[in-house]
Amino acid sequence: MTLTPLQKVTTFCLILMIIVLSGLAFMRFIMMPRIDKSMNEVIAHTPYRVSDQAAKLHTSLNIADLHADTLLWQRNPERRHQRGHTDLPRLREGQVALQIFTTVTKSPPDLNYEKNNADKDDITALAIAQMWPPRTWKSIFARAHYQAERLKKIAHNDPDFYLIRTRQDLSRTITKRRNNKNIIAGILGMEGAHPLEGKIENLGTLYDAGFRVIGLQHFFDNELGGSLHGISGDGHGISGDGLTPFGRAVIAWANSHHMIIDVAHSSHKVVKQTLEASIKPLIVSHTGFAGHCPSRRNIPDELIRQITQKGGLIGVGFWGDVICDPSPKGIALALQYGVNNFGVDHIALGSDFDGTVQTALDASELAAITQELLTLGMDEETIAKIMGENAIAFFQNNLP
Numbered sequence: 001m002t003l004t005p006l007q008k009v010t011t012f013c014l015i016l017m018i019i020v021l022s023g024l025a026f027m028r029f030i031m032m033p034r035i036d037k038s039m040n041e042v043i044a045h046t047p048y049r050v051s052d053q054a055a056k057l058h059t060s061l062n063i064a065d066l067h068a069d070t071l072l073w074q075r076n077p078e079r080r081h082q083r084g085h086t087d088l089p090r091l092r093e094g095q096v097a098l099q100i101f102t103t104v105t106k107s108p109p110d111l112n113y114e115k116n117n118a119d120k121d122d123i124t125a126l127a128i129a130q131m132w133p134p135r136t137w138k139s140i141f142a143r144a145h146y147q148a149e150r151l152k153k154i155a156h157n158d159p160d161f162y163l164i165r166t167r168q169d170l171s172r173t174i175t176k177r178r179n180n181k182n183i184i185a186g187i188l189g190m191e192g193a194h195p196l197e198g199k200i201e202n203l204g205t206l207y208d209a210g211f212r213v214i215g216l217q218h219f220f221d222n223e224l225g226g227s228l229h230g231i232s233g234d235g236h237g238i239s240g241d242g243l244t245p246f247g248r249a250v251i252a253w254a255n256s257h258h259m260i261i262d263v264a265h266s267s268h269k270v271v272k273q274t275l276e277a278s279i280k281p282l283i284v285s286h287t288g289f290a291g292h293c294p295s296r297r298n299i300p301d302e303l304i305r306q307i308t309q310k311g312g313l314i315g316v317g318f319w320g321d322v323i324c325d326p327s328p329k330g331i332a333l334a335l336q337y338g339v340n341n342f343g344v345d346h347i348a349l350g351s352d353f354d355g356t357v358q359t360a361l362d363a364s365e366l367a368a369i370t371q372e373l374l375t376l377g378m379d380e381e382t383i384a385k386i387m388g389e390n391a392i393a394f395f396q397n398n399l400p
């Protein structure tokens with residue numbers, strides 16, 4: 001049988017389509033879960049010992065965490081997974097009452113804490129491999145918007161998960177939680193404000209989509225100013241550029257709309273200038289303390305002190321680069337350093353779960369931290385504050 005030219009073209013197109021679709025399915029269902037698992041690794045360990053006293057205390061707490069990048073990964077957070085750090089079932093096992101879900105939208109290849117330029121981006125490939133909608137392949141704004149839609153869908157499907165937009169939403173949800181420990185409050189945050197694509201009107205659209213926390217920078221300098229890991233200024237974010245006029249306009253807009261400003265990845269100069277420009281307290285959603293664990297990733301204690309003196313909140317990360325020892329004991333020691341040096345009211349958890357970091361525990365194992373805080377001799381009231389009440393109070397005071 002001879003094929004007509006039209007049949008030849010049709011057959012070729014069909015074969016090509018099958019190859020492309022098989023390739024995409026391979027990426028989506030085989031490669032991506034592997035990449036996710038290796039990038040968001042939990043260090044193998046025997047189960048952590050939690051005493052009856054620690055377990056009882058932990059169950060009575062409202063745990064809050066200021067930073068998780070779960071929405072970046074194409075696993076459904078409504079179900080429990082064997083990979084990554086967190087999902088709703090594991091948050092519930094960990095007694096989490098409030099979780100900030102941050103959206104990562106652009107990330108340079110060869111990510112490092114010293115020096116990254118903004119030219120290249122890995123999230124484009126990730127968006128395609130995970131079969132995100134085509135609009136997200138090119139637009140950073142669309143990526144933030146798409147991840148917000150994902151969280152809204154979760155809130156729609158899960159009757160005990162609430163997307164929080166106002167302080168009343170949060171108070172109501174935490175009150176309801178007294179009778180139903182399954183209840184989780186979620187707040188949307190962006191990791192770096194590049195999704196604004198330099199336009200203040202995009203901030204309004206993202207605010208309407210539910211965003212209430214705005215991280216100014218991520219790993220590279222952006223339209224708002226210098227990153228802690230960018231190339232501006234002397235070529236190192238540390239003394240890199242400060243705020244641009246657009247950055248200042250964003251701060252004013254955020255202040256007037258009760259959007260919370262996060263300087264977790266900002267250059268020292270941006271942190272200083274934001275402290276001066278913002279009339280509202282700042283957060284550092286995921287960090288360690290340079291005085292406790294000297295690291296390029298940790299801003300100086302003096303800047304942390306200025307942030308806390310103005311009512312700010314510091315989220316202590318769970319990964320080794322920022323606390324030097326990522327074990328539950330290491331996390332407890334970093335929290336204790338924070339309490340001793342910056343005051344009991346200003347310290348919180350900032351896990352960076354699912355943020356391409358390696359941790360010693362996942363969200364279901366947070367009681368191990370409560371155990372270690374008790375072992376350090378910390379009193380129960382202080383533990384309750386740093387494990388969640390400080391963060392809940394901060395958002396109750398600073399949300400719209």
Ligand SMILES: [Zn+2]
Pocket residue numbers: 191264265286352355
């Ligand atoms: Zn981060």
